Amino acid sequence: MTTTSTPPTAAPATEPPAGPPETPFLGRFLGRFRTPAAFLLGAVLLVGVAPLVLSDFRLGLLAKYLCYGIVAVGVSLAWGRGGLLVLGQGVFFGLGGYAMAMHLKLADAAATGETLPDFMLLYGTEGGLPWWWQPFANPAFALAMTVVLPMAVAALLGALVFRRRVKGAYFAILSQALAAALAIWLVGQQATTGGTNGLTGFQGFFGYDLNDPINQRMVYVVIAVALLLLMAAARQLFVSRYGELLIAVRDSEERVRFLGYNPANVKLVAYVVAAGMAGLAGALFVPAVGIISPALIGIVPSIGFVIGAAVGGRASLVGAVLGAIAVAWAQSTLSDAWPAGWTYLQGLLFVVAVGFLPGGLASLRTVLRRRRTSSDRVGATKGVTT
Template sequence: MNQVVNKLFGGRGGLAGFVLLAILILIILPTVLDGFRLNLVGKYLTYAFVAVSLVLCWGYGGILSLGQGIFFGLGGYCMAMFLKLEASSPANTAIQSTPGIPDFMDWNQLTALPWFWKPFYSLPLTLVAIIALPTLFAWLISFALFKRRVGGVYFSIITQAIASILTILIIGQQGYTGGINGITDLRTLMGWDIRTDEAKWLLYFVTCALLLVVILLSRLILTSKLGLLLVALRDQEDRMRFSGYDVANIKIFIFCVAAAISAIGGAMFTLQVGFMSPSFVGVVPSIEMVIYAAVGGRYSLIGAVYGALLVNAAKTMFSESFPELWLYLMGGLFIAAVLFFPRGLAGLVERYGSPVMRFINKRLPMPALRRDTPAVRSAK
């Protein structure tokens, strides 16, 4: 039992944090919030996937990506393409010049569905594409850069540039992507209306379940040998290279994993919100996603979720109450986080949560390690 808890949660403190997060998002929030606010929280939780991915590649791997919106957007566009094709049946588009294709294609005088849209008629292929396409794109980027030892601030700037290029490309190819408006008017998933309150309620719980699974899988990575190599790579990259490890391959792997996690969040965002546009792909949303991880704590998977919830809730509250000042208030929130708790919310918990941890240790005692276990020997 002790080994399972350490492997999945990083100890009793991690278990307690995971349980508290699960209770908050699965029980407390659905109980106290109305349908509209709960849908907003569901949208915030889709951003939490990106924050968790940044904990992996930035917090533990030392790879600061300013282009995670790329993978969030690609996952969202894959899901949006499937939903748009379902909404563009010949019966629903009978008034168009060319029935059976999305409306924005008809407006741009396309007369046939492009070849790269056709696989998205299939839901299984779409689900595969949501993971495979962003991962493949991340592999191309990381392979081209890490194999040439491009890293640090240069890598961050390049990912930012790629996000900007992809946004321009999506907007410019309006007939194929929907342009600046994106892909809108998404209605059903395999005949199930995703616009109803009941559907949004169910999609919220699906998002929560996927997020908790992603946190557990991420924890498994971090507690494995790869996790130790990531920390060593972050702190002493040259020593890792001189020790015979292929540093580039480790970076490529964790960057691809982070891309896949971000893509899952993008797909769930499309399902919950009902559209996808290039405004979620570019530089500004990518930087905001870094802020989620920074505020929550870039070394904490659980903290990243709270960071995404806090920043987005503050953004919504400020924009509703102070529509002309909310950008300044958001900037002030980030500056305060950097100045007063640079390790994020997780750092505050580590500093002031000792009484709580003592209570947990008292209430949840675990069997002591035998004196000859590997953990004890390694500690010596």
């Protein structure tokens, strides 16, 4: 037996066990409409209430957290449901972000009558605009690229890697190395990518002035709607036949293969969709936060995308998104006030959430209930982990 490729036998609980059968009628009625009702409530809170009660500054922060939430939707799909530890989501976040940022830079330059973005004038780039920048002047092309480019890269890497059954830890390390390589490459190409500083200082967003608070609020609403739509889409994917198949591949890849499916394709779809979501999140991050740089997409932030999902519950869509938002919030709140403390807390989160609560906070109730019932039973089965 080779230990590296053992499928995770102790998979996190995906769904809480069905409620006791003696649920009263009202409870059953509510249970049936619980998901749409909760979704509606979330939508009202995010799109309706938040812009009314939050200041411009807080709303801007929330917009940033929601972008991380969008990445978490993809992480929940690929990692939570597919068992693919995606440690390189920063690559796709970055590709989407840079595609958007390049267009915004070119649009800004065109608005002031320049042909080159401001930072290129600063570095004195010879030979005019690089050829690979030129198509990004077209807004439709740039918008499409924010999603197509990450998905294409993911499809290429995924097809090569999954087809040869490179999996588990090998896949995780390769995806991480990809994040490192992209960040290093971006830093190296200072004259054409802005180097360590990244791309920043955007003035307009498809004709809207980004310095105007009302337009910042519009960007927030766009992000919130995107998150809600993607969550709804992901949920449909989760409950579809494909979603079942994905879980089957996660839990017993060989058995799925013997049943006549090709696990490589199943995993590829999850990986590519997750990459597209990360790309879109990166693209929306740029107008909301106003910067994209290698520091936001390297190894450390890439793992950061995973931790939020792990804390909230990787296999639970809502848990993963809320976890990502909460961790991002904690990071910006704590890292300013007490940077050392935040690093310790982040490390502790990894250890506790992943090590001892693999289902995340979303599974807390199930775990507690199981613990209570199993301690009642005499001689409870040993060795059953969550």
